[in-house]
Amino acid sequence: GEDVEQSLFLSVREGDSSVINCTYTDSSSTYLYWYKQEPGAGLQLLTYIFSNMDMKQDQRLTVLLNKKDKHLSLRIADTQTGDSAIYFCAVINNAGNMLTFGGGTRLMVKP
């Protein structure tokens, strides 16, 4: 089955850029997603990218997809303390009905 990997932890200073990385194994995945989860809360869909795109920008968020290396990244510009959370990348299977999540990256933003 699909395997999705993320680094566990990232610490940045307020105002810096954050880059959260994700690798996956199934090259047939069509949509790739980024979710944010704050403590005790559900998952908030941040953005997604279709597999025929290299980049997608949405305000402070930039998603980069390297399909050859099966590498996905989320860049958060001007990171704020409110961005502190766990970020999950998720990949949809070929049938379009099952999401596989990475283990999550805990982002800590220091004032």
Added chain:
Amino acid sequence: DTEVTQTPKHLVMGMTNKKSLKCEQHMGHRAMYWYKQKAKKPPELMFVYSYEKLSINESVPSRFSPECPNSSLLNLHLHALQPEDSALYLCASSQFPNRGDEQYFGPGTRLTVT
């Protein structure tokens, strides 16, 4: 509006109790999902409903029984649970099944089994 609501927010139940978790969406979505999330872990898929019919059961024990009474509602009936079933239970929905549409999650029900 991309809201999925879940009730209750918290639930404590004994191993002999029967309880139900409820999920509702009014976005006209035709696919709905139950996930289980343990602490410091990613969500794990339990069930998928497509057009109100169960389409995927990820080998979930029978003490968890899903139900989709109509296109807006999804229930998860719980009976004879074990302490290891304590977790955050998340509901999600997407516009259509089998298309990779983005899934919108509810806030979850924090379940504690004593």
